[in-house]
Amino acid sequence: MNNNFTAEIVIGLEIHVQLNTKTKLFCGCPSQGSSEPNTRCCPICLGHPGSRPVLNKEALQLAAKFCLAVHSNLASQLIFSRKSYFYPDMSKNFQITQFEEPLGAGGKIFLKSGKEIGLIRAHLEEDPASLSYPLSMKQSSYCLIDYNRSGNPLIEIVTRPELASPEEARDFLNQLISILTYLKIFDVNNGIIKADANISIRESGYIRVEIKNITGFKELEAALISEIARQKQLASEGKKIQQETRGWDSNTNTTHLMRTKETEADYGYIIEPDLPIIDIDTEFKEKLQLEIPELAQEKIKRYIRTYQLDPVDAEVMAMELELAELFEKVIAQVKPQLAAKWMRKELLRVLNYNKKSIRDLKFNELELIELLTLIEHHKISDTTAQKIIEELMVKAFSPKEYVAKNKLEQISDDSELRQFCRKIISENKTAVEDYKSGNDKSLNFLVGQVMKLSKGKASPQMVSELMKEIIK
Ligand SMILES: [Zn+2]
Numbered sequence: 001m002n003n004n005f006t007a008e009i010v011i012g013l014e015i016h017v018q019l020n021t022k023t024k025l026f027c028g029c030p031s032q033g034s035s036e037p038n039t040r041c042c043p044i045c046l047g048h049p050g051s052r053p054v055l056n057k058e059a060l061q062l063a064a065k066f067c068l069a070v071h072s073n074l075a076s077q078l079i080f081s082r083k084s085y086f087y088p089d090m091s092k093n094f095q096i097t098q099f100e101e102p103l104g105a106g107g108k109i110f111l112k113s114g115k116e117i118g119l120i121r122a123h124l125e126e127d128p129a130s131l132s133y134p135l136s137m138k139q140s141s142y143c144l145i146d147y148n149r150s151g152n153p154l155i156e157i158v159t160r161p162e163l164a165s166p167e168e169a170r171d172f173l174n175q176l177i178s179i180l181t182y183l184k185i186f187d188v189n190n191g192i193i194k195a196d197a198n199i200s201i202r203e204s205g206y207i208r209v210e211i212k213n214i215t216g217f218k219e220l221e222a223a224l225i226s227e228i229a230r231q232k233q234l235a236s237e238g239k240k241i242q243q244e245t246r247g248w249d250s251n252t253n254t255t256h257l258m259r260t261k262e263t264e265a266d267y268g269y270i271i272e273p274d275l276p277i278i279d280i281d282t283e284f285k286e287k288l289q290l291e292i293p294e295l296a297q298e299k300i301k302r303y304i305r306t307y308q309l310d311p312v313d314a315e316v317m318a319m320e321l322e323l324a325e326l327f328e329k330v331i332a333q334v335k336p337q338l339a340a341k342w343m344r345k346e347l348l349r350v351l352n353y354n355k356k357s358i359r360d361l362k363f364n365e366l367e368l369i370e371l372l373t374l375i376e377h378h379k380i381s382d383t384t385a386q387k388i389i390e391e392l393m394v395k396a397f398s399p400k401e402y403v404a405k406n407k408l409e410q411i412s413d414d415s416e417l418r419q420f421c422r423k424i425i426s427e428n429k430t431a432v433e434d435y436k437s438g439n440d441k442s443l444n445f446l447v448g449q450v451m452k453l454s455k456g457k458a459s460p461q462m463v464s465e466l467m468k469e470i471i472k
Pocket of ligand 1 (some may be wrong): 040
């Protein structure tokens, strides 16, 4: 089943993703909205005796879409089961999930490197309530329960243990989020995504330790690094590693023992008697299949093949749906390589600096096309273009009008530039001599001086060529 057991480190993930539906999985309560505790609840999601769950069709569609997109085999029947457990986060003392036959079996997701990570299953289940403690979990004498989350639709995605490092696990999560946002089944800003990780190392004979409830990319990577270090330390001391479940504490960057591992049999699964078994027919499947868009990994290949993009540019343009959409609008009118280069190096630089994302942009493709056209036709210098991108973060305006109004058009007048070059040559005799005797850095210095003199409005390439010609 698993050919990875020669690897130094073996990691498998179970990821819970909140599906972006309007209402909860088995009742009509809103799945998002008021954060006031216990205001989005009804007898069904509170588990009152006698209340009956009714399946939210939208949740089934979103989950099935995911299965099809990752080439998972869609089950022909939707069967729910009760997973019995006693804990205040699930007031009916069981969780409705899928056990016998998951919605999707198998499937695969590709990492950035091209490595294929197999999926074991993907299934639908309801989210439990959230618990909060006035102090830490151990120090508190009581806990508070908020049932707003209880009954939210989740898709649980279980990978094969085929990830070989914390970096690969982080990349997997990245690829997964890209797929989820492309499919529009997950709200990246408000939705919850949590991972449980199984980790084992060669030295212990691959005894699995599970870490529960890790949120976010950085947390996942940090938790794995910490747990691998703990296991290696134990192994080096000749101590035995226990099969157990551990919790992750991001404050101390350590994992701690929660319980020694229970097995699936301990949960006493039974088929959910209150929900009918639903047939998933070919028509449903074919209709959903048509709604699956070209995903990031396919886009990357197409961008490289069709536009000869640099592979890094292609990846950056494709991974995020909103950026890819903007890029594709822009390249209808601007050279793709130039657009990709500017969008990756400058647009994203400025966004990152301002801690903003593509959706926060105050301008749209029209302003960007105008700006990139000015660059493409050498009307403005790179420095001017950079400045305009920074200004566009504050408010939208027409780059063309801005350049005209502020007289920022690049000096393409040969004679004016020649004058500047002669002036700098006469003022920097030593640098000129250095360049003549083979020091290319001196040329850069001289070009820099001309750029300064032109207030950044000259083209550095043009100045460099004129400089060489005049010195000759
Ligand atoms: Zn409800």
